[in-house]
Amino acid sequence: MLAVETHQLTKDYETKDTFLRAVNNLNLKIEEAEIYSLLGPNGAGKTTSVRLLTGLLRPSEGGASVLGLDIVKNAQEIRGKVGLLTETPAIYERLTVRQNLEFIARLYNVPKKDIRHRIEEIIDLFDISEKIDLPAGSLSKGMKQKLAIARAMLHDPPVIFLDEPTASLAPESAKIVRDQILKLAKTEKRTFFICTHNLFEAERLSSRIGIINHGSLIAQGTPSELRELKKDETTTLFRFDQWSKEIKDYFETNKLEIVEMDTERKIISVIIPKIEQDTPGIIKELIHQNHSIVEVKHEFPTLEKIYLELVESESVPRENHEEEES
Amino acid sequence: MNWQRVWAMIRKDVIEFTKSKYVMSAIIGMPLLFAIIFPLTAIMPIAKIDPAEFESADFGQFINNLFSKAVSNWSSLDPQAQTLVMLAYSMFIVVLMLPIIIPAVTASETVVGEKERKTMEAVLASPMSESEIVLSKIISSFLPSVIGTLIAAIGYIVITDIIVYPFIGQLLFPDLISMVLVFIFSPMVSIISVELMIMISTRVTSVRDAYQLGSLIVLPLIMLVVAEMFGLLFQSTITMIAGIAILAVIIFILFKITANIFDRERALVKMV
Numbered sequence: 001m002l003a004v005e006t007h008q009l010t011k012d013y014e015t016k017d018t019f020l021r022a023v024n025n026l027n028l029k030i031e032e033a034e035i036y037s038l039l040g041p042n043g044a045g046k047t048t049s050v051r052l053l054t055g056l057l058r059p060s061e062g063g064a065s066v067l068g069l070d071i072v073k074n075a076q077e078i079r080g081k082v083g084l085l086t087e088t089p090a091i092y093e094r095l096t097v098r099q100n101l102e103f104i105a106r107l108y109n110v111p112k113k114d115i116r117h118r119i120e121e122i123i124d125l126f127d128i129s130e131k132i133d134l135p136a137g138s139l140s141k142g143m144k145q146k147l148a149i150a151r152a153m154l155h156d157p158p159v160i161f162l163d164e165p166t167a168s169l170a171p172e173s174a175k176i177v178r179d180q181i182l183k184l185a186k187t188e189k190r191t192f193f194i195c196t197h198n199l200f201e202a203e204r205l206s207s208r209i210g211i212i213n214h215g216s217l218i219a220q221g222t223p224s225e226l227r228e229l230k231k232d233e234t235t236t237l238f239r240f241d242q243w244s245k246e247i248k249d250y251f252e253t254n255k256l257e258i259v260e261m262d263t264e265r266k267i268i269s270v271i272i273p274k275i276e277q278d279t280p281g282i283i284k285e286l287i288h289q290n291h292s293i294v295e296v297k298h299e300f301p302t303l304e305k306i307y308l309e310l311v312e313s314e315s316v317p318r319e320n321h322e323e324e325e326s
Numbered sequence: 327m328n329w330q331r332v333w334a335m336i337r338k339d340v341i342e343f344t345k346s347k348y349v350m351s352a353i354i355g356m357p358l359l360f361a362i363i364f365p366l367t368a369i370m371p372i373a374k375i376d377p378a379e380f381e382s383a384d385f386g387q388f389i390n391n392l393f394s395k396a397v398s399n400w401s402s403l404d405p406q407a408q409t410l411v412m413l414a415y416s417m418f419i420v421v422l423m424l425p426i427i428i429p430a431v432t433a434s435e436t437v438v439g440e441k442e443r444k445t446m447e448a449v450l451a452s453p454m455s456e457s458e459i460v461l462s463k464i465i466s467s468f469l470p471s472v473i474g475t476l477i478a479a480i481g482y483i484v485i486t487d488i489i490v491y492p493f494i495g496q497l498l499f500p501d502l503i504s505m506v507l508v509f510i511f512s513p514m515v516s517i518i519s520v521e522l523m524i525m526i527s528t529r530v531t532s533v534r535d536a537y538q539l540g541s542l543i544v545l546p547l548i549m550l551v552v553a554e555m556f557g558l559l560f561q562s563t564i565t566m567i568a569g570i571a572i573l574a575v576i577i578f579i580l581f582k583i584t585a586n587i588f589d590r591e592r593a594l595v596k597m598v
């Protein structure tokens with residue numbers, strides 16, 4: 001059974017006299033135990049997608065199922081079976097950390113005898129134990145976020161939606177959260193659906209990444225599959241012991257595109273179309289011409305570069321332009 | 327209806343109320359104020375008048391009929407004592423405005439407050455059904471109003487009795503009328519007030535709007551309380567039972583309407 005499946009999932013928000021398409025014909029298939037990251041610019045439709053999948057919003061067109069349950073017909077059942085970290089932490093500031101967690105445990109029908117133990121376990125995992133009897137309002141922003149993440153996982157749901165989980169976290173806290181996600185996916189077969197802007201994190205964490213813009217999915221794949229998309233943009237950097245003008249001439253006569261050249265640092269960066277095949281010959285030839293090479297390295301396009309290029313090439317002006325506001 | 331979830335929400339709301347100065351003053355401060363101010367400013371001055379200077383008055387057939395049923399020795403009382411009895415009942419109605427007013431504070435705090443503080447999404451994302459959310463919000467807004475009303479009623483009764491006792495030679499309160507008002511009619515009217523406030527609260531986005539709209543429902547409800555009081559003074563069992571039945575039907579219908587118009591998506595999307 002798929003953890004999440006959507007077909008032509010579409011959501012329009014009604015505004016005064018028009019409507020705004022926030023999610024547009026989204027088709028996703030997410031396996032159990034996957035960590036799926038949805039990347040996209042502000043206003044791309046990530047939060048709306050999560051809200052649709054957790055039964056908070058009704059789709060305008062199309063449909064989806066979570067754990068085989070229909071998001072419209074079985075919305076209540078889905079809500080009980082998934083965990084959701086909302087975009088704003090939604091913590092009761094006047095309640096203590098423990099009271100916040102107890103409330104949620106009861107809402108999700110965690111058996112009475114397990115509540116205490118489960119709360120202690122989860123706050124220990126996220127390193128907020130010493131704050132347990134303090135009002136949540138007195139926690140720092142990052143601690144509130146950790147509390148909210150702990151809360152989303154409290155009832156041990158098989159599918160967990162996290163909307164920007166680490167946005168306000170310091171590096172060590174972000175690592176705790178990442179480690180937990182990886183561990184739960186691996187050992188407990190939990191499925192994660194994560195909205196994020198953090199490309200580094202998406203790359204490290206995800207089994208697959210989807211890139212969404214203007215409500216539509218524009219690319220999808222494992223991190224390495226996405227990198228393959230722009231394989232031809234891999235650059236090769238040469239560093240020399242001594243710089244001479246002939247180095248540049250050599251690359252130019254061989255019609256290799258120069259991306260960067262710095263005569264002071266004695267480097268030149270080029271694009272070699274048949275990279276695997278041609279690089280050894282080029283090195284040989286340069287040595288043959290008496291240039292002493294200190295370093296050669298391939299620089300693969302980063303996920304960030306791929307993401308930015310995909311998103312920018314998509315940003316053609318459209319009729320309905322309200323999205324730009326956000 | 328999953329009662330564990332309903333109770334969880336009520337518990338959570340009650341804890342939040344106890345931490346809110348605003349709500350606490352509406353539940354405890356305002357009732358104490360009502361209980362003290364009205365007897366001291368409206369009843370006490372009449373009691374202080376020298377009986378010799380008190381002009382005899384004829385209250386007319388209607389008033390005489392009304393109060394001779396409520397107070398056994400009405401006809402033998404002097405005009406000053408009769409005036410005091412009338413005032414004591416009238417002011418009691420004012421005190422019983424509390425079960426109508428308090429829900430304006432508690433319901434908007436717990437519904438609109440959750441929207442304002444953006445905690446509503448966690449509730450909406452939980453497995454709670456619409457009717458469970460509405461029911462738990464009704465109960466948690468209602469409980470403080472019962473407490474507040476009790477505080478006010480007890481305070482008012484004690485102080486008024488102390489003032490009026492020397493004049494009528496018996497305890498005016500608690501009598502059947504005041505008990506029926508405090509324990510049956512006020513709670514019922516209070517539930518109606520809560521339901522109307524929650525209906526308003528699910529549709530507005532700021533606590534201020536909730537108060538403004540809320541003030542519109544207070545007046546008709548107060549008229550309801552006055553009507554009850556008269557009905558009770560006549561001590562007609564039929565009217566009383568009919569009154570209770572009508573209120574019960576209104577409560578049920580309003581619950582159904584509120585649960586029906588409460589819409590998860592709307593509560594979330596129209597949050598700002």
Ligand SMILES: Nc1ncnc2c1ncn2[C@@H]1O[C@H](COP(=O)(O)OP(=O)(O)OP(=O)(O)O)[C@@H](O)[C@H]1O
Binds near residue numbers: 015041043044046324
């Ligand atoms: N309640 C709402 N009413 C009307 N339009 C909305 C509402 N919520 C979101 N939108 C619009 O829907 C679009 C998608 O919003 P959404 O919040 O899903 O984006 P997002 O990808 O989560 O963005 P971000 O990265 O900023 O969180 C945006 O254009 C936004 O303005």
Ligand SMILES: [Mg+2]
Binds near residue numbers: 047195
């Ligand atoms: Mg978002």
